[in-house]
Amino acid sequence: MLLSCPWCGSRDESEFVCGGTTHIARPALGASDAEWGEYLFFRDNPKGVHRERWRHAYGCGQWFNVARHTVTHEVVAVYAMGEAPP
Amino acid sequence: MKYSALALLRGALTSQRHWQPAWASPEPKAAYDVVIVGGGGHGLAAAYYLAKNHRITRVAVIERGWLGGGNTGRNTTVVRSNYLFPESARLYDFSLRLYEGLSGELNFNIMLSQRGQVTLAHSRHDLESMSRWVNTLHMHGIDAELLGREQVAALAPALDLSPTARVPVLGGFLQPRGGTARHDAVAWGYARAASALGVDIIQQCEVTGFVRGAAGRVTAVETTHGRIGAERVAIAAAGHSSVLAALAGFRLPLTSYALQAMVTEPLKPRLDTVVISPGTGVYVSQSDKGEMVIGGSLDLFPSYAQRGSFAVMQSVLAGTLAMFPSFSRLRVMRQWAGIVDVVHDSSPIIGPTPVPGLFINCGWGTGGFKAIPAGGWTLAHVLATGRNHELAEPFQLERFVSGRFIDEAAAAGIAH
Numbered sequence: 001m002l003l004s005c006p007w008c009g010s011r012d013e014s015e016f017v018c019g020g021t022t023h024i025a026r027p028a029l030g031a032s033d034a035e036w037g038e039y040l041f042f043r044d045n046p047k048g049v050h051r052e053r054w055r056h057a058y059g060c061g062q063w064f065n066v067a068r069h070t071v072t073h074e075v076v077a078v079y080a081m082g083e084a085p086p
Numbered sequence: 087m088k089y090s091a092l093a094l095l096r097g098a099l100t101s102q103r104h105w106q107p108a109w110a111s112p113e114p115k116a117a118y119d120v121v122i123v124g125g126g127g128h129g130l131a132a133a134y135y136l137a138k139n140h141r142i143t144r145v146a147v148i149e150r151g152w153l154g155g156g157n158t159g160r161n162t163t164v165v166r167s168n169y170l171f172p173e174s175a176r177l178y179d180f181s182l183r184l185y186e187g188l189s190g191e192l193n194f195n196i197m198l199s200q201r202g203q204v205t206l207a208h209s210r211h212d213l214e215s216m217s218r219w220v221n222t223l224h225m226h227g228i229d230a231e232l233l234g235r236e237q238v239a240a241l242a243p244a245l246d247l248s249p250t251a252r253v254p255v256l257g258g259f260l261q262p263r264g265g266t267a268r269h270d271a272v273a274w275g276y277a278r279a280a281s282a283l284g285v286d287i288i289q290q291c292e293v294t295g296f297v298r299g300a301a302g303r304v305t306a307v308e309t310t311h312g313r314i315g316a317e318r319v320a321i322a323a324a325g326h327s328s329v330l331a332a333l334a335g336f337r338l339p340l341t342s343y344a345l346q347a348m349v350t351e352p353l354k355p356r357l358d359t360v361v362i363s364p365g366t367g368v369y370v371s372q373s374d375k376g377e378m379v380i381g382g383s384l385d386l387f388p389s390y391a392q393r394g395s396f397a398v399m400q401s402v403l404a405g406t407l408a409m410f411p412s413f414s415r416l417r418v419m420r421q422w423a424g425i426v427d428v429v430h431d432s433s434p435i436i437g438p439t440p441v442p443g444l445f446i447n448c449g450w451g452t453g454g455f456k457a458i459p460a461g462g463w464t465l466a467h468v469l470a471t472g473r474n475h476e477l478a479e480p481f482q483l484e485r486f487v488s489g490r491f492i493d494e495a496a497a498a499g500i501a502h
Contacts, residue, residue, distance in 0.1 A: 001387075001395055014397040018387035020341070037487040041339035041430050045328035047390045070342070070390045 001073040005056040006064050019053035022065050049076055051085050089193050108274060109281035114288050117315030118146045120469050121307055122322060123293050123330060125149025126158040128447050129322035130276035131462020137283035140470035145285045150292040154273030157324045160424030161455040162347050162381040164360055166203045166264035167228055173480040173492050175226040177460050180477055184459030194275030196267045201359050203264030204241055207257045208365035216259045233258045241359050244410050252408035253365035266371055272458055296334040303442040318469050320445045325425025327448035336440045339430060339486045344385045344423040345452050346394030350416040352376030366405030380406050394423035426451050431491035436464050436478040445469055
């Protein structure tokens with residue numbers, strides 16, 4: 001798999017750590033147990049393009065978003081935290 | 087046809103031309119009482135126990151690829167039941183007990199070899215937590231023995247036990263009834279026995295949708311071989327469970343990861359137990375063919391690619407050589423990965439889903455092979471009776487709302 005840090009460029013896969021699915025909105029304070037469980041544990045887990053967080057843990061330490069295909073591992077987009085998905 | 091020495095001798099008179107295919111491969115019928123999606127170990131075992139324990143034989147197992155071509159044929163064949171919590175200990179030890187009688191039960195040699203499984207301790211703290219672990223297992227009625235360094239040396243002399251080892255070994259613990267079984271034979275044995283009882287096994291048939299009737303109840307599955315009606319449907323698809331659940335309109339608390347394994351070229355007997363090292367994150371056993379079978383950590387990012395990345399393979403092999411320096415000249419012959427369905431608490435889900443009439447067996451993560459008989463048995467029970475099996479009761483989807491987890495991460499062997 002080839003990953004590219006937006007700050008440091010293309011680096012070895014072992015420098016990165018995956019932080020799982022991104023764009024998960026925290027429910028409101030009055031959320032029910034079911035909504036809270038859904039937020040914490042239930043995931044789309046798609047076979048296809050997955051939007052996820054990565055951290056250049058053994059490099060600059062920055063977080064960023066990646067849209068990546070879970071079968072081919074092809075990176076479709078790299079974009080900043082807080083940015084809307086492309 | 088019963089497999090026996092007598093059948094082999096009789097066949098000698100006819101140049102062994104009397105053997106029949108081990109299971110029938112019929113076209114799907116219009117409808118069944120139960121359709122099981124997934125022809126791996128868990129799905130085939132569920133079909134067998136539906137027929138055997140519950141006399142329900144209008145059953146089809148639908149497999150997208152070939153039997154046991156998923157995780158059943160991609161694991162490292164280890165069986166054990168040294169789990170920490172009572173719910174898991176009961177479930178996994180029930181599974182191991184079924185494995186112990188399975189060759190006879192199925193009339194198919196699954197080559198169960200209870201050569202013992204050694205978990206290494208690398209620090210004083212490891213030794214302390216292992217004595218707790220062993221005591222807990224004794225309370226569950228499961229065999230376990232605490233080992234000193236000399237006892238580890240006697241069981242696995244190929245290990246580097248010198249004080250200067252990269253990860254020094256201080257001791258460990260043994261489950262004597264742990265060991266290995268022939269993974270393909272488990273799938274084939276259940277398939278043959280289920281087919282003999284009337285179950286239809288349909289390969290190269292992919293489920294493309296679920297048909298819902300009154301009150302949202304599932305009434306049929308759409309497949310590449312057409313629509314197949316069903317009173318009840320079960321999903322037993324491991325890493326692809328989320329894909330099937332999405333077709334049925336719900337989500338699961340799963341993430342799919344690639345877990346890789348590899349084998350070296352065969353060599354003479356060098357290791358006659360299973361060794362797992364939490365320190366290096368590697369476990370090793372020697373197959374009956376002589377290959378060293380090596381497993382390790384997950385590729386820690388979501389993946390449906392059945393291959394695994396080079397970076398993880400490198401670290402797994404580095405760990406292997408830290409444990410067994412004498413393996414350094416061995417060549418790795420094959421490397422592959424299975425897609426495992428990892429749950430937050432590393433425990434399975436066996437029971438109903440939000441869709442009426444649709445049941446699921448998933449969430450075994452990195453440890454599904456050892457659980458095949460119990461997973462099949464308990465899934466068959468809920469399919470036949472509509473009630474959860476007693477052993478499966480704690481392993482329901484509700485726990486992700488109630489918070490009543492069975493957090494077995496500590497007993498999963500390798501920290502993922």
